[in-house]
Amino acid sequence: MNIHINTPEGTRDRLFSECLERRQVQSALVKLFRLRGYTEVITPEVEFYDLFVQSGNPIPQESMLKIIDRSGKIMVMRPDCTAPIARVAATKLKNLVLPQRLYYDQTVFRSGQAHQGGSSEIAQCGVEMIGAVGEKADLEMVAMAVDALRTCGLRQFHIELGHAGFYRALAGRMKMPQDELERLRTAIEGKNFALLNDLLEPYRGEAAYAALRRLPYLFGGVEVLDEAETLAGQCDSLGYLRRLYGELSAAGYGDCVRFDLGLVHQLDYYTGMVFRGYAEGAGAPVLSGGRYDGLMEQFGRKAEATGFAVDVDAVGACLTVETPKLETVIHYGPGLLSQALAVVDSRPAGSCELSPCRTLDSTVNLAREKGAARVLLLDSEGERWMTV
Amino acid sequence: MSERLRIALTKGRLQDKSVELFEDMGLDCAPVRSPGRRLIHALPNYPLDVVLAKAPDVITYVEHGVCDLGVVGKDTILEKGGAFYEVLDLGFGRCRFALAVKKGSDFYGTYKTRRIASKYPNVTRAFFEGKGMDVDIIKIEGSVELAPILDLADGIVDIVETGATLKENGLEPIEDVAQVSARLIVNTASMKLYKNEITDFLSRVERELEGRA
Numbered sequence: 001m002n003i004h005i006n007t008p009e010g011t012r013d014r015l016f017s018e019c020l021e022r023r024q025v026q027s028a029l030v031k032l033f034r035l036r037g038y039t040e041v042i043t044p045e046v047e048f049y050d051l052f053v054q055s056g057n058p059i060p061q062e063s064m065l066k067i068i069d070r071s072g073k074i075m076v077m078r079p080d081c082t083a084p085i086a087r088v089a090a091t092k093l094k095n096l097v098l099p100q101r102l103y104y105d106q107t108v109f110r111s112g113q114a115h116q117g118g119s120s121e122i123a124q125c126g127v128e129m130i131g132a133v134g135e136k137a138d139l140e141m142v143a144m145a146v147d148a149l150r151t152c153g154l155r156q157f158h159i160e161l162g163h164a165g166f167y168r169a170l171a172g173r174m175k176m177p178q179d180e181l182e183r184l185r186t187a188i189e190g191k192n193f194a195l196l197n198d199l200l201e202p203y204r205g206e207a208a209y210a211a212l213r214r215l216p217y218l219f220g221g222v223e224v225l226d227e228a229e230t231l232a233g234q235c236d237s238l239g240y241l242r243r244l245y246g247e248l249s250a251a252g253y254g255d256c257v258r259f260d261l262g263l264v265h266q267l268d269y270y271t272g273m274v275f276r277g278y279a280e281g282a283g284a285p286v287l288s289g290g291r292y293d294g295l296m297e298q299f300g301r302k303a304e305a306t307g308f309a310v311d312v313d314a315v316g317a318c319l320t321v322e323t324p325k326l327e328t329v330i331h332y333g334p335g336l337l338s339q340a341l342a343v344v345d346s347r348p349a350g351s352c353e354l355s356p357c358r359t360l361d362s363t364v365n366l367a368r369e370k371g372a373a374r375v376l377l378l379d380s381e382g383e384r385w386m387t388v
Numbered sequence: 389m390s391e392r393l394r395i396a397l398t399k400g401r402l403q404d405k406s407v408e409l410f411e412d413m414g415l416d417c418a419p420v421r422s423p424g425r426r427l428i429h430a431l432p433n434y435p436l437d438v439v440l441a442k443a444p445d446v447i448t449y450v451e452h453g454v455c456d457l458g459v460v461g462k463d464t465i466l467e468k469g470g471a472f473y474e475v476l477d478l479g480f481g482r483c484r485f486a487l488a489v490k491k492g493s494d495f496y497g498t499y500k501t502r503r504i505a506s507k508y509p510n511v512t513r514a515f516f517e518g519k520g521m522d523v524d525i526i527k528i529e530g531s532v533e534l535a536p537i538l539d540l541a542d543g544i545v546d547i548v549e550t551g552a553t554l555k556e557n558g559l560e561p562i563e564d565v566a567q568v569s570a571r572l573i574v575n576t577a578s579m580k581l582y583k584n585e586i587t588d589f590l591s592r593v594e595r596e597l598e599g600r601a
Contacts, residue, residue, distance in 0.1 A: 116448070160580060191473035191579070194571075216473075220583055260580070278580045283453020284471070285577065 010111060010120030017323045021316030022123055026105055028151045029125040029310060036144060038103040038127050043084035045107070049074040054298050055083035057269045063110045065120065077109035081124055082295070082307060089130045090299035098131025098303060119313070126289070126309030130296065133304040135240070138273050138291065139247050141306050145287055146256045148308075149277055152315050156280035158256050159287070160219070161244065162263030164270040165237035166228070167215070173208040184212065189264050191216040208232065219260035228261055244273070269295070275308065281318040286311050324350025326372045331355045331363040333379035340378055364388060391582050392435040393589060394428075395457040396446040398464075402570050403440060405480040406459045413596045435585065444468050447573070456578035456586065462568045463547055467508045473579055475590060476572040479597060485511060485565035488554050489543040490536050495562060505535030506545040515545065515565045533557045 007013060014022065030040075046067060052059055057080060065077040078084060081104045093100055105125045112118035127144065129137055142159060149157045167188070171181055180199065187196040193216060203209055211231035218224050225242050229235070241259065248257050263274050270290045277287030289308020296303040328351065332340035344352050355363040360377065367375050367388045375386040397403045397420075407417045410431075419429035420438050429438040441449060443464040449455040451470045458472075461481055465474065485508070489495045495502065503524040506512040516523045528535055535541040537557060547568065548554065548561055572593065579586055 116451075156581075158580075191475050191574070193475050194477035195474075216475075219580065258580075278577050280581055283451070283575055283577050 008120075010118065012119065012121075017321055018313075018316070020321045020323060021319055022312055024319070024321060025152045025310070025312045025316045026123070026125055028153070029148055029312075030103070030105055032144070032147055032151050033103040033125075033127055036101070036140075038101040041085055041088060041102045041104055042106065043078065043081070043088065043104070045078055045109075046075050047078055047084055049076045051087060052076065052079060052083050055080075055086065055295060056298055057083060057266065057292070057295070059110070063112065065109045065111050078106070079108055079110050081106060081108060081126060081309065082128060082292075085128050086130075086295045086305065087299050089128070089303070089305075090296050090301035093130075094301055099137070100130045101127065102130065103127045123312035124309045125312055126307060128305060128307035130305045131303040132306070133293065135243060135247070137304075137306060139244060139251075141289065141308065142244065142248060142257065142273075142275060143251060143253055145275060145277060145289065145308050146253050148310055149279065149287060149315070150256075152310075153319050154279050154315065157277060157286075158258050159275050159277050160258045160260045160263070161241060162260050162274045163237035163241055164264070164267055164272060164274055164290070165240075166232075166235060166261050167264045167267065169235050169237060170208040170212050170215070170232060174203060174206055174212070176203065185264050185267065188212070188215050188262050191262065215264075216262045218262055219258070221258055224259045224261060241273070273306075277310075279315065279318050282314050284311075284314065286314045286318070324348060326351060326353065326370055328352040328374050328376055329355050329363060329367040329370070329372045330376045330378060331357070331360050332377075336378045343376065343378075391585050392430075392437055393456045393578075393582065393585055394437045394439065394454070395459070396439050396441050396449045396455040397459045398443045398446050398461065398570075399440045402443075402459055402461060402481050405570065406478070409478065409480070409593070409596060412600075413592050436589070447472070450573050450575050453575045453577055456575050456582065457589070458573045459570055460573060462566070462571055463508065463511070465571060465573070466511045466514075466566060466568075469510070471576060473574040473576060474571050475574050476593060476597070478570040478572055478593075479600070481568070481570035483547050483549045483568045485515075485545060485568060486548040486561035487515070487543055487545050487563040487565055488536075488548070488559045488561045491558050491560045493542070495543055502542040503540070504543050504545055505532050505541035507532055508545060511565065512545040533559060 049066065059079045064079045067075045069075050085102055085104060089100060108122050108124050109120055110122065111120050129141060145159050184199050187199060196213065196216065200209055200213055214231055218228050222245055225238055229238055245257060248254055269292050271293040272291035274290035276285040279286045287308055287310045291306040293304040295305050330340050330343060340354055344354060355366055357363040357366055364375055372388060375388060377384045377386060397406045407420055411417050415431055416433045417431065419431065423429060427439060439455060443460050446458040446460040447464060447468050447470050450458040450472050463485065501522060501524060503526060504512050505526045505528045507528060509525045509527050512525050526541060532544045532546045533553060535544060536559060545565055551561060554561060574586060
């Protein structure tokens, strides 16, 4: 028989420090989520393909890992946690009082392109707040996003806020055909200044021209909102972001909050505030979220929703986690197991272990090979320390 | 504290043009001009480190964030795609993607499924999808002009600069697919994390480009 010794492309064995990083991030996040009143939901790893088409959050078909079940139905490995949770909240939880605060700690699967170095298995920890709308709900969410990255141990990071309504308002003032507007949105999302200028050139006289042209540059501190207001005039979404920022600053979150009014991705999905988290050391956003008030309705229950997900391994990779070093090996005599275990349990995890060897010589050899500094001998005469 | 930025340049002609541009901006590019065995070239009078790479690798380095910036042709961007900000058209390295066929042949005048040879299968697919046409695409690594001559393909989609090579081989461009020029791309996280450094560099480049225009 042929034994496969490699893992499929996009998957990997995680060993030692990579596990510690992941677990440290997960446990920090879960602790925070529970403190804030969120309860856990675990959804199936495999779901119907249709669920994710229905959700309105466009996950490209080719990036879903598909399985055909016995009846011939198409199933996918869960590519996203929000749609399944919206399904649960709209059906099984429909009699519970809103708002519902739910969290998840599970893996999503997305097949990337071959040989790009990406992972198909992405550990995500995230939250959903269902059935709450308005400033206080959004404030709570952004504050928690900041606290989430902080509690993981990140030092250099920030959360960037945008608002789907701002672009919509600007686009609404343009007399532009729909397909051209979509190209415009893509140019803004990709900060493609050259294409944006070309697309806007014929519309030079229009009301929103100046603001749209500057939109990709409108990221940074709160001064961005001032510039946007100068360009676009009063706008509900700008006022809203300003109020959020005022409250966040008063609560001590101001330093970690910035803005990008050019966050215009997935506009059919996001209905209000959108945000992303960036951390020093990560080449892509480590946190992403927003408000999607139309999602629940897709599953038959009208309710507002907001939430975010943390890319656990991307955060973990920014941390330095100490792997424990073996210091002591214990050689114990007959009847002394409980004393030996008591010593092991009193030490930092991983720094001390029992020797399975029968003779002391073998234990000393083992300690030497494993790089431990000392052997603790426990026998009828008491305990003795030996340097290896 | 000012961070040093790292930029990946596409080796060859785009590299030469980029170095010219940087020197016109007042950057001392001596380390790039005489690279020796070094792979990372630190510019002495501006906080920028330069690495040289093949075009698709420039995108890979920038996407993964190991380089903050990159100079790469629009042809590679169209073919390879990826998640990054495409901030500036640098104006050099101009050419175009064109559909070329054997001189005198009537490419559209048949119901037979056409076969297209190209080094750029994704660009080719997108072009014909936009027309609502199904075509067979054959990926060719070397001289694509050979495919129609040997009757392997009905046409080619390739980079055309002067059209001289096509003409010599009895081919003619019949349709433009896309315009190509060198682009400055930026990693999405770097743009946010090193906003001041990157906007300083971008505005210097823009000023120089405006001066040239």
